[in-house]
Amino acid sequence: MAAVEGGVPTRIMVAVNESTIKGYPHASISSMGAFDWTLKKIIRSNTSGFKILLIHVQVPDEDGFDDMDSIFASPEDFKRMKHRDKIRGLHLLEYFVHKCHEIGVACEAWVKKGDPKEVICFGKRVQPDFIVVGSRGLNPFQKVFVGTVSEFCIKHADCPVIAIKRSTAQTPQDPVDD
């Protein structure tokens, strides 16, 4: 007798974000790590037993540095900027969706605008069985300045959350980078 034969696939929500080093459309090191870990350690060969729900929350650039070279002469420009950001988000997700298709595991993907903590609200809507989120594995001192999305998720999600720490070998010179 197996634990579960067939039945509804386990819904795993994987939260991914962009690289602070390479920028769009590259995913962060910890996102890639969390996604790869999910495939290797959880899904394994049982691709029909799972469904991956990919969520990328785009953070609006608060200080506007990203848009220093942009000229905003009309509302149309803002619209174009928003469209560009959306495209970028889709590119970021493309890697993950492509990989899911390649290995044959069902997936859905969303881009949301807002605070990374939006992941939680989104989780309430799509109701995953659990959430996988990458973590930079910062020490308490480093955390003071940057905050951690993974810890917020663990505290506030309605479902179980598993944080996958970035390996030491993959940590950039500045560990806040990802």
Added chain:
Amino acid sequence: MAAVEGGVPTRIMVAVNESTIKGYPHASISSMGAFDWTLKKIIRSNTSGFKILLIHVQVPDEDGFDDMDSIFASPEDFKRMKHRDKIRGLHLLEYFVHKCHEIGVACEAWVKKGDPKEVICFGKRVQPDFIVVGSRGLNPFQKVFVGTVSEFCIKHADCPVIAIKRSTAQTPQDPVDD
């Protein structure tokens, strides 16, 4: 192409403890929940892809209430008590080991004496891919008085930890009970 065909099974360490309501050899509500969740949501039908490492840490009774009816006249009595506790631990694990055999997933089980936080040290030794631990889902006020093992594990384990909250429907009248 599957994510992982064959290869070394994913090692899941599941920490279980005894019921504060029913006592030995009954497992706590949250332990049972964490174990069942692992079978249903992670292992599913892929029983050859996983190995379950069961750990039960027996907490020595600090205030001695459990032993109020016991007479300790010789060092031999203490030895007998320790033996009895060990037997109890084995009974507690029996349910889980039996279930693993029933569904055909490989498992190993250990009883340790000490602080529940010993789970962490033990994790360092057996090196699981991740740890599953039940949680009573206490609110911050309730936590002040009893402490939570799951949060300690999340903070200090070398590997990812997933805490499975007890469902509201299963919460006893006193939520500190389990």
